[in-house]
Amino acid sequence: MNDHSEGPVGAEVGEVRRFWGGLGLPGLVDVHTHFMPERVMRKVWDYFDALGPLTGGLDWPITYRHEEDRRTELLREFGVRAFTAMLYPHKPGMARWLNSWAVDFARRTPDCLHTATLYPEPGVEAYVREAVEAGARVFKAHVQVGAYDPADELLDSAWGLLADAGVPVVIHCGSGPAPGKHTGPGPVGQVLARHPRLALVVAHMGMPEYEDFFGLAERYREVRLDTTMAFTDFGEALMPFPRRALPRLAALGDRVLLGSDFPNIPYPYLHQLRALERLGLSEDWLRAVCHDNGARLFGL
Template sequence: MTVDATREAPEGGIGDGDGNADVEAADAVSEAAEVRRFWARLGLPGLVDVHTHFMPERVLRKVWAYFDAAGAMHNGVEWPITYRLEEDERVALIREFGVRAFTAMLYPHKAGMAQWLNQWAADFAGRTPDCLHTSTLFPEPGVEAYVREAVESGARIFKAHVQVGAYDPADELLDPVWGLLAEAGTPVVIHCGSGPAPGKHTGPEPIGRVLARHPRLRLVIAHMGMPEYVEFLDLAERYGEVRLDTTMSFTDFAERMTPFPRPALPRLADLGDRILLGSDFPNIPYPYLHQLHALERLDLGDAWLRAVCHDNGARLFGL
């Protein structure tokens, strides 16, 4: 997605103050109970979600404004924000879902933003202990210094967004950064697939050049690399530290636009120890529970679901 919209988002979503707040709150409680039943049936202590969005409010409002206009941008497909809530309500709800660890995926769309976002994210992690301390980056002078500072300050995961930032991940300014993160073993969730709209540097080829130089880099390919699913599975099979997150993949919403190729399901099963649960909460156009059901209906078995929904993330972050 991009974040160049500037207008405030209209009201909508759960608890939007339209007179149905009590009903919507009851719906949220009911959904939370269903989510907890999902992971309890699998014998899990909860969920680990590596792709959730918490960011400064004025930035988040612009993101929501973009999605409110997304129908006009993406072939008339509307993208209502299901969880248009205040920050404390969003944190409380994801905890009610039983998510043991989540992230504050945030990203700059231009130079000069990353350090400010990282400062906000460090503060958010400090007051939200179940949020993995998240940082971001951009190809700009000084990037190696502030990424090193973030790592030394306890950042546990980074977010990079090739589409929004409109940069080549193989930019020479980022080369020492990828080396630093590979050496530190710090995972990087990277949106480098060409969905929902392609960019100049999206797709498997640019990030493949990065991996050729830094094969130990712990990249987590967001959205399973949508729509280049097969090509990103190729990269995961080639590089042992590459992982993929499930964000939006396999849901009814995504399947209508970019269906996952069913002949590739055995490869997904074989990579079961490197697939991580991601949701895009709160910026999703359907209930959180639907992502879990979408994974369940792949029929890859309970052991695969346990690994994806909890164990792989718990192992990666030492939970």
């Protein structure tokens, strides 16, 4: 393990650890970190480098462009007790292969919550069931990248299976940083109307439709939100959070989860934590968001 006292990364490690230590926490639980097969991750980075349309055309340098082993090591140095391998298909036939990779990654990375994914295609219920039976603890759905309707009938039985199993799904369904044909609260609202017990974690706080997704969380007890990129300088410049919604954010404090998008973030990991701190909500709120809510959801 690297010496925490050396260099800018070492300084950041110390600051991150002081952040959660000052709150009296044993560490952090981050529900939105990306690990995937290396050639897929490299293609994702190439997409960001090329300012692809789904990035909103924004300059998006990858802060933690390291080999897989270094990325996992760095999260541990930060004190992240549990993290995820958010991976997602963009075409049919890809999800089952990604899920096979994720089984192996979870086995060799015990602090990673075994993550799986899905896509609207024939056979989706079968491979979702296989993933659940193999021990998947969280799923990732990416409506924007996959360019699919989450209310597609092909997914209906899979959503039902996940609702019955109580396995959470982190879903990118908001219209940021660039809208898609099926992003926004409407399609996900249709899914929840059919499966009200489905444990959806709305990624990025649903930006920019923050308040609409708050409404879904207020209506459906199993809907949660993750903080990924929300409230940061980058997020605020792109899609600012409405200050009038702060009381609703505070009231939903038991269902907001820390997410970072590590390693694919254009700023230091510490900045997401400081962005949450500067909201001025209580230390109890911060403790719940940064650790306790995730620990409770995943039985840590």
